[in-house]
């Protein structure tokens with residue numbers, strides 16, 4: 001695995017491109033990543049995918065609850081959808097914070 005020195009893009013393929021696909025820098029911009037760092041990234045791949053999938057589904061719950069709030073069928077429904085809406089926002093922010101922590105801890109790539 002190689003990393004672009006300019007922008008941090010990670011290249012998984014053996015053959016290096018002429019230019020970095022992210023920042024378009026060319027020349028000797030790629031450095032090989034140490035095995036330990038590479039293992040750390042690979043070990044966190046599935047969990048990161050789950051976090052992204054979780055955020056996608058929480059965004060769907062957010063949309064559904066917003067629609068439910070707009071319907072205002074009765075007070076109890078409105079309160080329930082409002083609670084779900086607020087909880088979804090909090091959970092989305094918690095997932096984002098976890099992803100940010102992974103990026104900061106080099107568990108992303």
Ligand SMILES: [Zn+2]
Pocket residue numbers: 004005006007008009020021022023024025
């Ligand atoms: Zn780059």
